[in-house]
Amino acid sequence: MAETEMMDFLKREGVSDRILSEVSYFRTYYKLSPDMERRVPDPMYHYYGTDVWEKALSSLLVGEHLLLAGPKATGKNVLAQDLAAVFHRPEWDISLYINTDAASLIGADTFENGAVRLRKGPILRVAEEGGFGVLDEINMARNESLAVMHAVLDFRRVIDVPGYDRISLNEASRFIATMNYGYAGTRELNEALASRFLIIQMPVISEENLNKLIRDKFPTIREEYAAQFSQLFHDIRRKCEGGEISTKALDLRGLMASINLISHGLKAVDAIELGIVNKCFDEYERQLVKDMITVRFPADLTRDKIFTD
Ligand SMILES: Nc1ncnc2c1ncn2[C@@H]1O[C@H](COP(=O)(O)OP(=O)(O)OP(=O)(O)O)[C@@H](O)[C@H]1O
Numbered sequence: 001m002a003e004t005e006m007m008d009f010l011k012r013e014g015v016s017d018r019i020l021s022e023v024s025y026f027r028t029y030y031k032l033s034p035d036m037e038r039r040v041p042d043p044m045y046h047y048y049g050t051d052v053w054e055k056a057l058s059s060l061l062v063g064e065h066l067l068l069a070g071p072k073a074t075g076k077n078v079l080a081q082d083l084a085a086v087f088h089r090p091e092w093d094i095s096l097y098i099n100t101d102a103a104s105l106i107g108a109d110t111f112e113n114g115a116v117r118l119r120k121g122p123i124l125r126v127a128e129e130g131g132f133g134v135l136d137e138i139n140m141a142r143n144e145s146l147a148v149m150h151a152v153l154d155f156r157r158v159i160d161v162p163g164y165d166r167i168s169l170n171e172a173s174r175f176i177a178t179m180n181y182g183y184a185g186t187r188e189l190n191e192a193l194a195s196r197f198l199i200i201q202m203p204v205i206s207e208e209n210l211n212k213l214i215r216d217k218f219p220t221i222r223e224e225y226a227a228q229f230s231q232l233f234h235d236i237r238r239k240c241e242g243g244e245i246s247t248k249a250l251d252l253r254g255l256m257a258s259i260n261l262i263s264h265g266l267k268a269v270d271a272i273e274l275g276i277v278n279k280c281f282d283e284y285e286r287q288l289v290k291d292m293i294t295v296r297f298p299a300d301l302t303r304d305k306i307f308t309d
């Protein structure tokens, strides 16, 4: 089962026994109806970062909602999904965008066989089923559309469904919001909303954890090349922190996609160009990034040297 595998992983990563036993208690205390099992995620990826894990698990255990804030590809959605899996709760992914309105979140009347019926929105489903609601890119939505969330997220834990009832949040329900400031189209989260979450500032993955992540996703990669890729990522990171280049090339998604391309036969430098170098649209910056790659990866390097199979 996914949650047993996740618990073993968390133990290996050094998450405290006390926290893990509380999570186990939560799982046995809040039973899940059999028809909800299919909504419990079976995660593809493990989030690496013991510190963040302990913060997130502790917050949810005491009944708080979480906001994961941080730059692109820092594992916000991976962590949110992993959390629903460890707690063994059904998950609803709620992508927010500029046109999101209260009706799409809570529900709206529809006609069915000549009668009016409430088509339940994801927030209502999370409330009823003790689900985990992932409010993805929460700062894309207009603050006014999110006003309905205020009573849901504070001590009241209720939803007033217009024309229907007041529905209380199931005790096991939690919301995990994600946000990425600085992306085009994002806005400031208003303080009233931010105050209803505990907030984790998501760090960029450490070099050691990136090494683990690469070997986890590509089990046949040679150790020295897993190290080369994680060092390259941290070279780029240092240049970003020093203000020499923008953060465009600091893209873990792009790095993973490049390694995948190499495993399918593309030359290493070409694959890294597609996944990393070409994220920079400024010619000068692109050259700087290219130079960092030339140092570590010879022009003729291919999959046979990098992978054992
Ligand atoms: N700490 C981490 N542990 C495991 N995987 C990570 C970590 N940080 C980033 N990743 C990897 O980065 C990729 C992107 O993850 P994810 O989609 O969760 O990022 P995100 O923070 O939601 O990004 P965005 O803000 O762009 O939506 C995944 O392949 C994920 O495995």
Ligand SMILES: [Mg+2]
Pocket: 076, 077, 178
């Ligand atoms: Mg995301």
